[in-house]
Amino acid sequence: MKAPRRKTRTPPLRLGGDLNIYTAASVQQQLLGALNGGHAINLDLGEVSEFDSAGVQQLLVLKRECDALGRALQITALSDCVREVLTLLNLNDLFAVPANAS
Amino acid sequence: MDLNPALQTFIAECGELLEQMEQSLLQLENDSGNRDLLDAVFRAAHTIKGSAGVFGFDSIVSFTHQVETLLDRLRNGELALSENLSALLLRCGDHMAALIGPATSDAPAPAGLGENDAALSAELAVFIDGGTPPAQAAAAAPAEHGNGYWHLSLRFGPEVLRNGMDPLSFLRYLSTLGELVQITTLGERLPALAEMDPEACYLGFEIDLHSDADRASIDGVFDFVRDDCEIDIRPAVDAVTALPADEPVAEPGFNELPLGELLVAAGAVSQVAVDAALHQQQAARQQKTQDNRLIRVDADKLDELITLVGELVIAGSGIHARAQQSGLVEIMESAMTLARLVEEVRDSALGLRMVQIGPTFQRFQRVVRDVSREIGKDIELDITGADTELDKSVVERIGDPLMHLVRNAMDHGIETSAARRACGKPERARVKLNAYHDSGSIVIEVSDDGAGLNTEKIRAKAIARGLLSATATPSAQEIQQLIFEPGFSTADAVSNLSGRGVGMDVVRRNIETLRGTTEIDSTAGVGTTVRIRLPLTLAIIDGFLVGLGAARYVLPLDVVVECMELSGADQRAVSERGFLNIRGEALPVLRLRTAFDFDDTGSTAFDPGETGRRRENIVVVRFGALKAGLVVDELLGELQTVIKPLGKLFSFLQGISGSTILGSGDVALILDVPGLIKRAEAHKAHGLSVA
Numbered sequence: 001m002k003a004p005r006r007k008t009r010t011p012p013l014r015l016g017g018d019l020n021i022y023t024a025a026s027v028q029q030q031l032l033g034a035l036n037g038g039h040a041i042n043l044d045l046g047e048v049s050e051f052d053s054a055g056v057q058q059l060l061v062l063k064r065e066c067d068a069l070g071r072a073l074q075i076t077a078l079s080d081c082v083r084e085v086l087t088l089l090n091l092n093d094l095f096a097v098p099a100n101a102s
Numbered sequence: 103m104d105l106n107p108a109l110q111t112f113i114a115e116c117g118e119l120l121e122q123m124e125q126s127l128l129q130l131e132n133d134s135g136n137r138d139l140l141d142a143v144f145r146a147a148h149t150i151k152g153s154a155g156v157f158g159f160d161s162i163v164s165f166t167h168q169v170e171t172l173l174d175r176l177r178n179g180e181l182a183l184s185e186n187l188s189a190l191l192l193r194c195g196d197h198m199a200a201l202i203g204p205a206t207s208d209a210p211a212p213a214g215l216g217e218n219d220a221a222l223s224a225e226l227a228v229f230i231d232g233g234t235p236p237a238q239a240a241a242a243a244p245a246e247h248g249n250g251y252w253h254l255s256l257r258f259g260p261e262v263l264r265n266g267m268d269p270l271s272f273l274r275y276l277s278t279l280g281e282l283v284q285i286t287t288l289g290e291r292l293p294a295l296a297e298m299d300p301e302a303c304y305l306g307f308e309i310d311l312h313s314d315a316d317r318a319s320i321d322g323v324f325d326f327v328r329d330d331c332e333i334d335i336r337p338a339v340d341a342v343t344a345l346p347a348d349e350p351v352a353e354p355g356f357n358e359l360p361l362g363e364l365l366v367a368a369g370a371v372s373q374v375a376v377d378a379a380l381h382q383q384q385a386a387r388q389q390k391t392q393d394n395r396l397i398r399v400d401a402d403k404l405d406e407l408i409t410l411v412g413e414l415v416i417a418g419s420g421i422h423a424r425a426q427q428s429g430l431v432e433i434m435e436s437a438m439t440l441a442r443l444v445e446e447v448r449d450s451a452l453g454l455r456m457v458q459i460g461p462t463f464q465r466f467q468r469v470v471r472d473v474s475r476e477i478g479k480d481i482e483l484d485i486t487g488a489d490t491e492l493d494k495s496v497v498e499r500i501g502d503p504l505m506h507l508v509r510n511a512m513d514h515g516i517e518t519s520a521a522r523r524a525c526g527k528p529e530r531a532r533v534k535l536n537a538y539h540d541s542g543s544i545v546i547e548v549s550d551d552g553a554g555l556n557t558e559k560i561r562a563k564a565i566a567r568g569l570l571s572a573t574a575t576p577s578a579q580e581i582q583q584l585i586f587e588p589g590f591s592t593a594d595a596v597s598n599l600s601g602r603g604v605g606m607d608v609v610r611r612n613i614e615t616l617r618g619t620t621e622i623d624s625t626a627g628v629g630t631t632v633r634i635r636l637p638l639t640l641a642i643i644d645g646f647l648v649g650l651g652a653a654r655y656v657l658p659l660d661v662v663v664e665c666m667e668l669s670g671a672d673q674r675a676v677s678e679r680g681f682l683n684i685r686g687e688a689l690p691v692l693r694l695r696t697a698f699d700f701d702d703t704g705s706t707a708f709d710p711g712e713t714g715r716r717r718e719n720i721v722v723v724r725f726g727a728l729k730a731g732l733v734v735d736e737l738l739g740e741l742q743t744v745i746k747p748l749g750k751l752f753s754f755l756q757g758i759s760g761s762t763i764l765g766s767g768d769v770a771l772i773l774d775v776p777g778l779i780k781r782a783e784a785h786k787a788h789g790l791s792v793a
Contacts, residue, residue, distance in 0.1 A: 021263045024300030032295055053258075053269045053305055060289035061298055088273060089287045089307075 012042035012076050019048045019055035019082070027055070031062050041066060046077030051085050063094060108266060108326055112153050113206055114398065119146040120199050121461070127191055128467045134183050143191070144173040149322065150198065155275040156267065156326050159205040162198065165219055168226045169194045181229060190225055192468070197222055250280065252320060253338040254309040257291075259330040260302040267327055269305055276323050280313020310338065401494065404455055411451045412642055412744035418444040419741055419765030445742065448642055457497055459546070460488030463535045465501070466508050470533060473512050480519060480530045481512055487537035492544045496616055496636055500546065503609045507548040507632050508533060510606070515552035515630050525627065527551070540635075541660055541724060543618075549631035555624040557581045582622045586610040617759060619776050621726075635726060645743035645762070647770065648721060649736035650694055654770035656743050656762055661775045663722040663729065665737050673718060680782075682720070682731055689722065690782035691731040697757060697781065723775050730782035732773075741765075745772060757781070 013034050019027060034041050041062070048055075066073040075095050078086070086092050123146035126139045133139065147170045154162035169191070175181045197218055204215065254276075258269050276282065288306035292298060313320065317335055324333050418441055425437035463485045474481040516522075516531040523529060536547040557578050564570035564584050586606045610620045618636035637643075637658075645656040668676070675682055682689045694700075720731045743762045748755065759774035 021268075021301055028295065028298065028300045035295060052263075053303060054263055054300060056270070056287070057289070057292060057298070057304055058295075058300070060287070061292045061295045064289065064292065065295050085270060088270065088277070088282075088285070090285045091287055 012044040014044040014047070016047040016049075018050040019045070019058070020050050020052040021054040024054040024058060027058055031058060035062070035065060035069075035071075040072035040074065043073070043075045044077045045075060045082045046079055048079045048082050051079075051082045055082075056085060056089065056091070059095065060091075109157070109206055111326075111398070112157060113202060115153065116150050116202050117199070119150050120195050121465070122146050123195050124192065124468055125464055127188055127195070128471060130183060131185070131188055131471070137177075140173070140177055140183075144170065144177055147173055148319075152275050152278070152323060153326070154205070155278070156271045157206075158268075158271060159201075161219070162201045162205055165194075165201060165223065166198060168223055168230070169198070172226050172230050175230065187229060190222070190229070194222055194226070250312055250314045251283075251338040252311045252313060252317075253336050254307070254311060254320070255332070255334040255336075256309065256324075257288075257306040257332040258303045258327070259332075260299070260304070262303040262327060262330045264301050265330060267330075269303065269307070269327075272323055272327060273307065273309070276309070276311065276320070279315045279320060279323065280311050283310040283312050285309050399454075404494075407451055408455065408642075411448050414444055415448055415642060415742045415744050416763050416765065420767070421765070423765035448742065452493075452642060455494045456491040457494050458488065459490050459492060459497060459500075459537045459544075460485075462497055462501060462504070463488055463537070466504070466535060469505065469508060470512065473509060477513065478518075479512065479516055481516060482530055482532055483508075484532050484534040485536075486534070490537035490539060490544060492537075492636065496544075499612070499616060500634075500636070503612045503634070504535075504546070504548065506606070506609045508535070511548055511550035511552065511630065511632075515550035515554075517553050521553075540726075543635045543637060543660075543726075546634040546636065547631055548634075549629055551629040554626040554628055554630055555582050555585070555622070556626070560584055579623075582624050585622065586620060619726075643743050643745060645741050645772070646721070647738040647741050647764075648719075648732075648734040649738055650698070650700060650734055654738070654764060654768060655694070655734070656741070656770050656772045657721065657723060657732075657775060658743075658772075659740060661723045661725055663724045665719060665721050668718040668720050668733060672720075676733060684722070684731075687729075689729060689731050690779075691720065691733060692778055692782040693733040695733070695735075697778070723779065725776045725779050728779045728783065730779040732778060732782075743770075743772065 013030065015027060015030065017023065043059075045051075063073055065071075073095070075097055078097060083097070086095065086097055091097075123143050126142040126146070130136060130139045130143070147166055151163055151166040151170055154166065172181070172187075172191070176183055176187075181187070200212070200215060200218070204212070256269070256272075262269060273282070273285065286308040288308065289304070291304040291306065293304070298304075311320070317337075320335055321333070324331060422437045422441050425433045428434075466485075467483055470481055470483040511533050516533070517525075517527075519529050522531065532551050534547070534549045536549070538545055560581050561570065561576075564581070564587075565572050569584060569587055570576065570581075586609070613620050613634055613636070616636055618634055621633050621635075622630065623633065624630040644659040646659045646662050648655050648657065672682055676691045676693060680691060682691045718733055718735060719737050720733050721737070722729060722731050741764070745760045746762060748758065748760055752758070757774050757778050758771050759777075760772040762770050762772055764770050
């Protein structure tokens with residue numbers, strides 16, 4: 001399914017498949033690339049099928065670095081499993097998660 | 103990312119817990135009001151669910167959850183434990199055991215597992231929905247305790263993810279214990295993105311939990327991650343939850359100042375309450391250290407240790423022998439000290455392998471329960487001597503023979519209820535399992551209070567099968583032993599369980615491979631007892647060395663009763679009659695020279711009739727109730743013996759059960775005492791009939 005994109009100036013970084021310990025290293029490279037790109041970062045997590053602590057860590061670090069650089073980080077879409085974890089960990093507010101984006 | 107060790111622990115623990123659950127359920131059938139037992143069942147199910155949740159085995163979690171719900175209703179008194187319910191729970195336990203296999207390996211699920219799951223779930227649902235709706239019950243429960251607030255500080259170690267565990271799983275499981283009032287995720291240990299190790303874990307959590315669970319159960323959530331995680335669980339008061347959620351974290355130095363002092367300072371709680379909480383914590387820790395006193399060890403490591411100790415024993419006796427030859431007192435003294443230490447090391451190494459037979463016996467509670475229902479007899483199992491210890495390898499292999507014997511006793515031994523009533527016996531029959539130590543052996547008894555063996559029937563059948571000649575007049579005892587012969591069954595009707603004539607001879611063979619013996623003792627109308635006699639250990643024994651010419655033989659020291667020199671008159675008695683009068687007792691005697699066909703022609707004048715005779719000695723040995731004398735040339739004293747099994751090539755050898763290596767490097771054969779005693783008995787009978 002295609003995630004709806006509204007008013008996004010930069011193309012969103014779409015992370016599909018798993019966002020877990022097994023993919024953490026490659027995700028880290030993608031995020032570093034995005035961070036070095038110099039634009040606001042839009043994350044499309046609408047097609048993430050597995051999301052674990054390793055994934056949470058990546059997002060937390062990304063958020064912190066974006067804040068430090070004064071860069072905007074927006075999650076434009078998120079799948080159910082990502083939403084479940086962020087809700088469990090009480091991180092929805094931190095990432096300004098859209099209420100019903102999917 | 104090796105999941106294996108944790109997974110192995112999970113599988114082993116689930117096995118134990120399911121066994122516990124089954125035991126408690128069976129006990130509950132006789133003691134239905136026992137709250138402790140019900141709690142034990144609940145705890146077992148709960149722990150399995152939790153551990154399975156940590157590993158993400160959803161099939162086990164979802165099924166066990168239903169079982170747990172049902173058990174919870176039982177605990178709350180909303181349901182009563184009926185016979186049907188108890189049977190259902192037992193089947194649920196079986197099903198949980200069946201689920202573990204496919205979940206923890208790549209093996210495909212056996213056919214029918216899914217249907218079974220659905221069927222049991224449906225049955226559970228009937229009971230669960232029978233009372234008040236579960237939601238209501240859950241809501242009512244927390245109200246009973248007002249003060250179930252806890253504060254948890256978790257700092258996961260870097261290796262957690264790599265060890266295959268996900269901190270999220272623990273939080274999810276924690277949420278099943280109660281309400282997660284507040285979670286604060288701590289990311290301050292995370293390094294910069296470019297420097298971060300993507301597979302290391304940097305997360306920490308501060309959690310406020312509202313739960314009626316006690317500290318141990320909350321603590322139990324983290325069992326699998328304990329080594330890799332700083333865990334701090336403190337009882338909190340309601341006031342804590344009223345504090346701004348992020349304050350404890352934001353407060354600098356929060357970690358330096360104990361929460362208790364913080365709270366006292368803030369006037370939130372009194373010093374007394376803090377002391378009480380600390381005391382409680384202390385107690386929990388002590389409990390913890392006691393738990394830690396048991397460790398799991400890979401059985402292969404133990405086997406390796408035993409093998410090494412065996413080599414050490416041989417090397418030690420080599421030194422001992424050389425020291426004696428040298429005649430140097432200091433060396434001999436050192437060798438003695440060494441020998442004593444080696445003996446102690448050997449005993450404790452063997453002790454490591456000793457396990458109680460209790461759990462093996464307990465498994466039969468279920469068998470007896472199920473089978474007695476199946477065949478419509480009222481039978482109870484009586485267990486004694488459960489704390490008798492024996493070698494682990496023996497325990498592992500005794501299960502099948504015992505199963506045969508118990509089923510046999512239930513099916514053939516015990517009469518129908520009607521028949522029992524008719525002969526004035528209590529309707530409820532008993533099968534008894536008993537174990538005890540006896541002169542270096544362990545004895546396991548399976549007895550029943552049934553009809554006993556019908557010796558006439560056995561005799562007729564034995565004659566028909568050609569096992570016995572029609573004119574022979576064996577004793578009742580001898581006839582009874584015939585049921586261990588291959589292809590023998592006295593059951594008139596072949597039942598589902600036994601009676602196909604493939605029972606008792608298999609039992610005997612199994613026991614014989616363990617160097618054990620079987621005997622049966624039966625009284626018509628009173629009952630039957632099958633007695634299995636097993637060596638304590640299969641590896642190392644204290645031996646008694648004897649010599650025949652240049653050859654050396656070892657007897658297990660435990661069977662040796664006494665030794666004496668054989669006088670000339672006695673020698674004559676032995677060769678003429680095959681038995682000896684020792685303190686008024688007729689002792690069957692076997693001359694090992696004759697038994698092993700020693701060539702005497704070359705030796706110096708062996709002639710029992712002459713005075714220039716060879717000195718001979720007699721060793722009196724005992725096995726069970728039987729005693730016999732073995733005539734040997736020399737008595738050479740005690741030694742530690744590592745038993746080396748003989749190869750297949752020598753399996754036909756009679757009177758020899760194994761070999762060992764002496765300190766001198768020579769090989770000595772280990773005598774098979776039960777076999778020799780039997781031969782001596784036969785010899786004596788022959789001698790008596792001639793005399």
